[in-house]
Amino acid sequence: MIAWTIYLTFLGAIAALLLPRAYARCVALGTTVAGCLLAVSAFFEAGDFGTLHTIVRVPWIVPLGIEYHLAADGISLTMVLLTGIVAVSAVLFSWNVRERENEFFFWLLLVVGGSYGVFLSADLFLFLLFYELVIVPKYFLIATWGSTNKAYAAMKLTLYSFLGGALVLIAFVATYVAGGSFDLHVLSQVHFMPQFQAWVFPVMFLGFSVLAGMWPLHTWAPTGHVAAPTAGSMLLAGIVMKLGAYGVLRIAMNLFPEGFQMWRYPIALLAVMGIVYAAAVALRQRDLKFVIGYSSVSHMGFVLLGLATAQALGVAGAVLQMFSHGIIAGLLFAVVGRMIYPRTHTRFLDELAGMNLSRAIPFAACVFAVASAASMGIPGFSGFVAEITILLGAWRDYPLLVIITGAGMVLTAAFTLRAFSLAFLGGKAESTPLKCDPITPAEKWGAALLIVATLAAGLYPKPLFDHIMPAVLSMHWLKP
Amino acid sequence: MNYLELLRLISPEAVIVITALALLGLQFITPRARDFCFPKAALGIVAAILCVKFVLPANATLCGGMIVITPLTSLFKIIILLLAFFTVLLARDNSFTRHPCEYLAIILFATVGLMLLVGSQELLMIFIGLELTGLSLYILTAFNKSDILAVEAGLKYFLFGSTASAFTLFGISLIYGMCGSTGLEEISHRFSTESAQPLLIAGVVMTLAGFAFKIAAAPFHLWAADTYQVAPIPSAAFIASGSKVASFFVLGNILLVGFRSADGAMWQRFDPAWFPLVAIVAALSIIVGNVVALAQRNLRRLLAYSAVAHAGYTLLGLLATGAEGFAATLFYTTIYAFTLVGAFGVIALVRRETGGDDIANFTGLVKRSPLLAACMGIFLLSLAGLPPFAGFFGKFYLFTAILHSGESHAGRFLVTIALAGSLVSLYYYLSVLRVIFVDQSPEEAKTPAIQMDAIQRITLAILGLAIVILGIFPDLLAALITNALG
Numbered sequence: 006m007i008a009w010t011i012y013l014t015f016l017g018a019i020a021a022l023l024l025p026r027a028y029a030r031c032v033a034l035g036t037t038v039a040g041c042l043l044a045v046s047a048f049f050e051a052g053d054f055g056t057l058h059t060i061v062r063v064p065w066i067v068p069l070g071i072e073y074h075l076a077a078d079g080i081s082l083t084m085v086l087l088t089g090i091v092a093v094s095a096v097l098f099s100w101n102v103r104e105r106e107n108e109f110f111f112w113l114l115l116v117v118g119g120s121y122g123v124f125l126s127a128d129l130f131l132f133l134l135f136y137e138l139v140i141v142p143k144y145f146l147i148a149t150w151g152s153t154n155k156a157y158a159a160m161k162l163t164l165y166s167f168l169g170g171a172l173v174l175i176a177f178v179a180t181y182v183a184g185g186s187f188d189l190h191v192l193s194q195v196h197f198m199p200q201f202q203a204w205v206f207p208v209m210f211l212g213f214s215v216l217a218g219m220w221p222l223h224t225w226a227p228t229g230h231v232a233a234p235t236a237g238s239m240l241l242a243g244i245v246m247k248l249g250a251y252g253v254l255r256i257a258m259n260l261f262p263e264g265f266q267m268w269r270y271p272i273a274l275l276a277v278m279g280i281v282y283a284a285a286v287a288l289r290q291r292d293l294k295f296v297i298g299y300s301s302v303s304h305m306g307f308v309l310l311g312l313a314t315a316q317a318l319g320v321a322g323a324v325l326q327m328f329s330h331g332i333i334a335g336l337l338f339a340v341v342g343r344m345i346y347p348r349t350h351t352r353f354l355d356e357l358a359g360m361n362l363s364r365a366i367p368f369a370a371c372v373f374a375v376a377s378a379a380s381m382g383i384p385g386f387s388g389f390v391a392e393i394t395i396l397l398g399a400w401r402d403y404p405l406l407v408i409i410t411g412a413g414m415v416l417t418a419a420f421t422l423r424a425f426s427l428a429f430l431g432g433k434a435e436s437t438p439l440k441c442d443p444i445t446p447a448e449k450w451g452a453a454l455l456i457v458a459t460l461a462a463g464l465y466p467k468p469l470f471d472h473i474m475p476a477v478l479s480m481h482w483l484k485p
Numbered sequence: 486m487n488y489l490e491l492l493r494l495i496s497p498e499a500v501i502v503i504t505a506l507a508l509l510g511l512q513f514i515t516p517r518a519r520d521f522c523f524p525k526a527a528l529g530i531v532a533a534i535l536c537v538k539f540v541l542p543a544n545a546t547l548c549g550g551m552i553v554i555t556p557l558t559s560l561f562k563i564i565i566l567l568l569a570f571f572t573v574l575l576a577r578d579n580s581f582t583r584h585p586c587e588y589l590a591i592i593l594f595a596t597v598g599l600m601l602l603v604g605s606q607e608l609l610m611i612f613i614g615l616e617l618t619g620l621s622l623y624i625l626t627a628f629n630k631s632d633i634l635a636v637e638a639g640l641k642y643f644l645f646g647s648t649a650s651a652f653t654l655f656g657i658s659l660i661y662g663m664c665g666s667t668g669l670e671e672i673s674h675r676f677s678t679e680s681a682q683p684l685l686i687a688g689v690v691m692t693l694a695g696f697a698f699k700i701a702a703a704p705f706h707l708w709a710a711d712t713y714q715v716a717p718i719p720s721a722a723f724i725a726s727g728s729k730v731a732s733f734f735v736l737g738n739i740l741l742v743g744f745r746s747a748d749g750a751m752w753q754r755f756d757p758a759w760f761p762l763v764a765i766v767a768a769l770s771i772i773v774g775n776v777v778a779l780a781q782r783n784l785r786r787l788l789a790y791s792a793v794a795h796a797g798y799t800l801l802g803l804l805a806t807g808a809e810g811f812a813a814t815l816f817y818t819t820i821y822a823f824t825l826v827g828a829f830g831v832i833a834l835v836r837r838e839t840g841g842d843d844i845a846n847f848t849g850l851v852k853r854s855p856l857l858a859a860c861m862g863i864f865l866l867s868l869a870g871l872p873p874f875a876g877f878f879g880k881f882y883l884f885t886a887i888l889h890s891g892e893s894h895a896g897r898f899l900v901t902i903a904l905a906g907s908l909v910s911l912y913y914y915l916s917v918l919r920v921i922f923v924d925q926s927p928e929e930a931k932t933p934a935i936q937m938d939a940i941q942r943i944t945l946a947i948l949g950l951a952i953v954i955l956g957i958f959p960d961l962l963a964a965l966i967t968n969a970l971g
Binding site: 065066067068069108130133134135137138140141144145148149156160163164167168171174175178179181182 | 809812851866871872873877878881882884885888889897900901904905907908911912915919922923958959960963964967
């Protein structure tokens, strides 16, 4: 049933392209809502989340023994749920797109469908196909509907993604040659030579971490996020960056545990560098969207740190952080790109400061306040649960790094509060608020969906942990 | 062996030759020959395809390997005929010449040459096929004799080509002198029993130089840019497609059957001996092709340099030195050929409307014709090797084959170069697509939609869909090739 998320989304993409203009938005909304409902129902269906359950498995490319093999466990279901939620709100927040809608929603749905595919595939070739399928739609979304240096940003992002994909491809083919199969089930039974793992793991990890926004390969992320249209930024930060982290967890760490053990200290170090560096850079930005772009890099550092702990708690925290950051980043980009920019025509903090936005668009101020609180890791929101879990997991092996990360979290609070106060509370209370259009219902629904998701995950994270923990515990590379 | 049996075995070639001769004679009989020469050529090709399918036996060998029929040769004869068919469809729009009958007849002669190339295990026969194709293609390049640039390109092509042929012929004669035979099987046998001799190696190198010219691999690629850019579009399409496929087929045959057991003692323990040579040519092609393509402003010239790079990728499959690698090479080159025919189809229509084929002429194509823009998008992204298009699996197949073959260090090195080359190529393909899909043409209000008739629409749609379908279900072609290889 969950496999239909993929098929429905691609069918919806084709329909959005071919039907008359007026229907494109509705088709996109219908498709993403259907996908989201499928994801929710699959998520709450009782079952064993610890093992990778095969959903579909048919021979596909016989000469190489490649199968069309979809499978899901608790982690993939969590990521599919995230994709569903972010996709619906991304469509809601692009309700105002009036230029070449057919193509816009076509590309958007391709990104969504490819992401569903990545999270559900259990065959290396299939995984790679979906993984690279996402590259080109991103290019056109940014280059056509973007802003701020869009041609440069789109090309940079695409080439970076392709570079990552190429490294992953080399590693996959090498894995096939050594392991004799493309199937994840089969490969996870194979014990690869340590010398082999020692070089394949870093190649594969580097490939994936380009997309996960690891420092110093993150530079595509801020420029790409800033240039992208609102829905593009939401999908990029919300889903696409998670594809890389998911690949590290599902394939690189799972297949090459010894290679992972050899390289996990440098990974943890790079992750913490990313957390602190990106937070520090975010503190100095003038453009509100750049602040959020760098905060994404910083938050993805937590994911990598969690993965590098090699302990159940830390890894589960990393998955939770992927979910949580997907929601929060979506919310932040939505406020900036859809609620503020079309009304004020600027994103520069010093210009926004004079506009008294908390009076002009109080709804946006509220949403941004919620999202900032979640982003800073205030208890009650999903960010807190995820980050505290990661730090607890990391404490045993990397106490020093945890302390440095703590400093990074202070920086996160600093840049978030700075951005919030400058953008919304900057003007004098008596200055006249900017006249602007009221918030549309589509924006309200989109924001409500994301806020409910982050609050639910923050106040009652048990369902998420119930899905993630068994799947993490069943991974054989965990340290006892 | 009676003549009836002989005629049966060469029936597809015979049908094509008869059609070509009939086309040449047609214009003496009726002044309206122009009107029905295209259906007639197309009909001849269809008849030849049917012959391959239903008249030819599954396996046969004639005159000690002069003509060989296997499932694989039959499959590739059909592929070449299909490519010729699309070329004929492309030539329907023949504003460049007053002599369409001759033009079509020469395309058909070239096709016969390609079919001979595919269906032979004998160096002499291969050379005859090579020459027949070559001479036809030189004429096709310079067919528009009022276009001085096309004549120049044709002359360049001819001079380079005849030099390369001379080398090949010299190489073949050296090999014959050493081995006492021109049959690939006997040569292979001879190679395996004798130690490598310098003269034999010289023969191998010279033979390969001729083929490197045919597939436009660096450093033998200098003719390609001019030919692709200024030759009449159907000629360029046929040079890029049919000629490429057949050349790779026969090159694979020679390397993997004939020179398979060439002892590599002279070449630093590489086995077989031609490995380092072909590896260098492949790496050089990938680097030169992609880097030079970056600087191009004309789309056809860009495709020419990207063709050089693609020749490099395709050679990787032959370097895998096995059935899997050969299958990957054949898959890739077939996909590439159909992609390029489609791309030239789009270029032809855009050129007719805008009067040029610089990249700038494609500005805002998506507004003027969504179908053309979508097809071009499919073709270019498939060339860049992105899913869900056939080029993605094609590249994946090549890389898997070469890494699988055990030639690990050189293999890994070449795959790395190829992927770096793909990264560069993505940049220039995307730049073209940005012009097509993103940029707005300044005089947009004035530019009307591009006119196409039903046949053009359907042909392009079929080619575009084929690339997508073969990308999602590569097994449709890959399994055919692997089964035919046995």
